[in-house]
Amino acid sequence: MNVRRTALLAVLVLGACAPVSEPIIAPLPQGAALDTAGRPFVRRVEPTTEYSRAVQAGTRSQTGAPGANYWQQAVRYQITAELDPQTRVLTGQERLTYRNRSPNALPEVRFNLYQNLFTEAFYGRGSPMNTGGLKLSALVFNGDTLRLITQAQYEANQRESRPNVGYIVTGTLARVILPRPIARGDSAVFQAAWSYTVPPQQAPRTGWEDALGGRVLQVAQWYPQIAVYDDVVGTDVTPYREQGEFYLEYGDFDVTLTLPAGWLVGGTGALQNPQDVLTPLVRQRLETAARSDSTTSIVGRDLIGNGTAQGNNGRVTWRFAAQNVRDFAWATSNRYLWDARRAQIPDASGGGPRDILVHSLYRPGAPGWEQSAHYGEHSIEYHSRQMVPYVYPQITVTEGPIYGMEYPMIVFIGRPTTALELYEVITHELGHEWFPMMVGQDEAAFAWMDEGFTTYIENNATKNLFPASDPYGTTQGQYLQIAGEKAEAPLMQHIDLVFGPAFGVSAYMKPGTLLRSLQRTLGDSVFFAGMREYSRQWQFKHPYPWDFFNTMERVAGQDLDWFWYPFWYRTVTLDQGLSIVTPGSGNVTVTVRDFGQAPSPSEIVVTNTAGQSVTHTIPIQQWLNPSTRAVTVTIPVTGTVARVELDPGHYYPDVNRRNNSWVPGGR
Structure with missing residues (x-):
């Protein structure tokens, strides 16, 4: 999905006109006290308990590659449907063959009924978005017709120890309690019949409109779809709430x-x-x-x-x-x-x-x-x-x-x-053919793994075809509008719990910016080798964030927790500046101070009066000492120094660039 840049920028500008939010993290001390402030947000990344169990079970690995015991379910859909474009009513039947490749027998499964978003419960009785949702007229399991059970019936059966077999619909989810479990390695056949009315153009991700002399229907989330059952969390029971997107099984249609x-x-x-x-x-x-x-x-x-x-x-x-x-x-x-x-x-x-x-x-x-x-x-x-x-x-x-x-x-x-703008939207959406279509993570839980990745590759493609554009500056600028403030949310927060301008920043702009920073840190060859390795090894599979983190570290041959933790798990910011610049004979001595709580390499560019430039980089290792808040380097130069700049290419999201340049006689 594409968050329109101009629309998001308008939200951010309106937010900027309001009183400035308090930072989430207390500001660092100033002056000499800064040198003993430490680095509380440079720490080891710890995966979730569920992911660690998957590593122990051998379905995941500490290298980032799928484990030797990795498995995922297989599906095959056969769908027949008819659409009346005038009434917008779609009727369909499906046959789903579901193979249980997990080590567990499955006594129940979930189905996503996404069209139930468009009901009175979500939009109100009188809203044009209230289409009545999806009408499921039949659901069959291995030849046995399953009946609809209300929540009250289910609870009564539980109290009286009567068997519960059938399906319970709660919002956009159907819980299907099977008459007999699907055994490990076995297959089951589900059959369904349903109908619904395609929602109007205001609907998210699917809809119809009359414009330009004709009607168009863009049809999606249109059939009962079995929910993911994976090796980390088991059944995905996330309801569809409009904001977060999807986590889906791979198969044939x-x-x-x-x-x-x-x-x-x-x-x-x-x-x-x-x-x-x-x-x-x-x-x-x-x-x-x-x-x-x-x-x-x-x-x-x-x-x-x-x-x-x-x-x-x-x-x-x-x-x-x-x-x-x-x-x-x-x-x-x-x-x-x-x-x-x-x-x-x-x-x-x-x-x-x-x-x-x-x-x-x-x-x-x-x-x-x-x-x-x-x-x-x-x-x-x-x-x-x-x-x-x-x-x-x-x-x-x-x-x-x-x-x-x-x-x-x-x-x-x-x-x-x-x-x-037309190209930006097209290339962004086509970028999603890689993430999450070919590499299929949970979009709602970790939106940055598809929207952020796609924003990054969109920007590269846009710059290639429209060289006068500045997609990197636009993306970074929108992140910096709320960086470190209460409006920002950590990238690892479930996107259904992120609201306002933080949504676009968390899903798109911040991760899109950070991938460019990581590319600059690792170098093009190492960075793209890591991205390609991750894409190849998780093609048609279900990666989690730690699979990506570990893959990039393995390919880079270095620990990157200093990068992942502060930027992904926290909302602390990067803020470096030129403190002292002293030109000498044949060199210039530069002191860089770190005023922020997220570390970064420091790229210093010195330009002489003849327009010749030399670049010196302070590596990240020099900033990881908790007591290091200033680094002084002497850089050989020829001629007279005309300008010293810190990160002039804006590869890193520095929140205060007013102290990033020096010229003789003043900044």
């Missing part, structure tokens, strides 16, 4: 969607029956696009509303299949234009590139969308070079009511008004 003729569909996976749903001309144009480095119009203005086959009785059935994905989403409109072009993905084994199609679906009049296929191509290729190669067979970018949201092989994008 076979999805059949029936809509009126003329309604184009883009979705997760590969289209299995193009000969049944597309006209010969459209299929021919797709073949051309697959070989082209320029954008091909697949359905242009000449074919709007007529790009599909006529189907049976005016209905067309689309079939998609996807492997090793954590979800399925789709978008549809009878007013979509359809562009496509190829992207070339580097081969993971070092061979030649692999071609995939980049699809773009948008309505006429959407500003700048003629470039959207190109933006998608650039993003997928850039992220593949920077991280690990994109693994899926296609990517689809769709325009509609949702400003920015990601799903496997498809993203929902709104209508930003500038080319730069």
Whole structure:
């Protein structure tokens, strides 16, 4: 998901106009007392008890790699659904094959019924967001029909020692108590039938709208989905509260969607029956696009509303299949234009590139969308070079009511008004194809592991295509607006418990900034080696923060707890400054003082009057002594010193840059 930079900045500016918040941590003493202040927030990172037990069980490891005994569940969904675009009512049936790879028998499971967010309980009776939620008309386990149990019935059965078999719906979760446990290594088949009404455009992450002369429905969180059962916490029982996102099992999907003729569909996976749903001309144009480095119009203005086959009785059935994905989403409109072009993905084994199609679906009049296929191509290729190669067979970018949201092989994008903003949103959402689509952590518990990572790679891609932009400064500036104040929240705090401007900072801006700091600290080769190692070893798996921390430390060959603990577990800040600068003959002596509670390497750049520069870095090790608050270095220079700067590239989030530069005669 994308937090719109301009919207977040407005929130931060409004907050800045209010009285200044008190710091969360008491300020450090000033003057000489600073030298004995110590470093209480440089300490060892301790994982949770649950994670430590997983290490002991051998499913996790202290190196950051999956343990020898690592396991995760396997799912296969077969879904058949029909959507009436006019009433917006979707009806569906699914068959879920669930394999229990855990060492435990499972007497019960949970299902996520995300559409129950859109009910009176959440939004109120009269709200247009109250669609009535998901109506589950049947739930079957291995051929046995399960009945709905109310909470009162469940409690009465407990009191009277009667068996409880069936399912209890509480908000967006269904607790399913099975007639017999799913044994270790065994498989079970669940069947469900349901219906719901697609919510309006104000809804988070999914919705419909009438605009630009036509209707678009971007459909997600649309089917009963079994909850994760993992090796660390067991069953994920987190309800969907709108703010936090998702934690999902990997598996295979076979999805059949029936809509009126003329309604184009883009979705997760590969289209299995193009000969049944597309006209010969459209299929021919797709073949051309697959070989082209320029954008091909697949359905242009000449074919709007007529790009599909006529189907049976005016209905067309689309079939998609996807492997090793954590979800399925789709978008549809009878007013979509359809562009496509190829992207070339580097081969993971070092061979030649692999071609995939980049699809773009948008309505006429959407500003700048003629470039959207190109933006998608650039993003997928850039992220593949920077991280690990994109693994899926296609990517689809769709325009509609949702400003920015990601799903496997498809993203929902709104209508930003500038080319730069449109690219930023597209490349951000496509960055999510790596985190969390290919590397699937718990997004609600640890939002920084997908939003923060994606903000970082978004910024790199944006700077590459729009070199005059300053994405790094924007991201860091938004973090620094509330850094160290009560409004800020620790990165390790569950995102459902983070509110106001702290949400965007905690999930996006601060971790996006810190990854750039870590890159500068470790160097490009080591940093990217660590990121790629983490991405490869946890592909299609469920990493936790300590898997990432340990992987980066193993690849870097150094302890990074000095970095993780103060920045991830606390809200303390970095504040270094130039204390004394003394030019000499052929050198300059510089004293750097550390006024903050989060340490950092100190990058000093000295420039002479001829414009020549020399860089000297005080390594982090010199700052880790609890009593060290000042370091003095003598730097060889030629000519006359014209300027001394501390971190002029703004790689580190220093909260006070007023004391970071020196010129003869004053700062």
